[in-house]
Amino acid sequence: MKIAILYGSKYGTTESCARKIASEIRGEVELINLLEKKPQRLIGYDAVLMGGAVYAGKMADDVIHGIKNLNFGDTPYGLFICCKDEKEKAEGYLRLNLGDGIVDNAMVIEHLGHGINLERMNFFTRTAMKTMFKIKGSYTEFNSAAIHRVADGVNRMEIVHEQ
Ligand SMILES: Cc1cc2nc3c(=O)[nH]c(=O)nc-3n(C[C@H](O)[C@H](O)[C@H](O)COP(=O)(O)O)c2cc1C
Numbered sequence: 067m068k069i070a071i072l073y074g075s076k077y078g079t080t081e082s083c084a085r086k087i088a089s090e091i092r093g094e095v096e097l098i099n100l101l102e103k104k105p106q107r108l109i110g111y112d113a114v115l116m117g118g119a120v121y122a123g124k125m126a127d128d129v130i131h132g133i134k135n136l137n138f139g140d141t142p143y144g145l146f147i148c149c150k151d152e153k154e155k156a157e158g159y160l161r162l163n164l165g166d167g168i169v170d171n172a173m174v175i176e177h178l179g180h181g182i183n184l185e186r187m188n189f190f191t192r193t194a195m196k197t198m199f200k201i202k203g204s205y206t207e208f209n210s211a212a213i214h215r216v217a218d219g220v221n222r223m224e225i226v227h228e229q
Pocket of ligand 1: 075077120121215
């Protein structure tokens with residue numbers, strides 16, 4: 067199995083989630099940071115996982131365009147998202163940012179939790195987090211069950227493949 071995980075992460079939480087998924091997948095995994103690299107086509111992968119985080123109601127432009135402009139042919143794909151809001155709203159963010167077509171055809175959609183990493187923010191964002199949202203310190207809330215479900219979904223494909 068060869069899997070690509072495409073992600074965008076400004077402050078590190080989504081990247082940690084992508085790495086956790088990668089560590090649970092049996093097979094070869096390529097991690098692609100959409101903030102650094104924008105593949106146009108993906109060839110030779112058995113599945114693609116794609117995700118990002120929400121900032122002021124929006125996913126990063128590099129992530130939106132990276133996913134929307136990607137030609138992954140018939141390769142099955144899954145979506146994941148990191149945000150503070152609850153699961154239902156998280157899927158709404160995916161629909162708003164990526165469109166219904168991409169969301170409706172995903173084999174798996176998961177909300178993986180969120181994190182606030184004050185140390186990686188610039189002065190203005192850090193101050194806004196502390197004053198507007200009363201955040202006192204950095205923290206991460208991974209949804210380990212959801213992370214496991216994404217990896218499990220991919221690992222199950224391997225079993226179907228082998229039959
Ligand atoms: C400036 C800023 C704005 C955010 N806006 C939202 C938001 O509108 N809705 C939400 O659910 N989460 C929001 N969040 C929470 C992020 O989605 C969450 O911190 C996420 O884990 C960040 O991922 P990253 O560490 O990979 O950048 C915001 C976080 C920051 C720093």
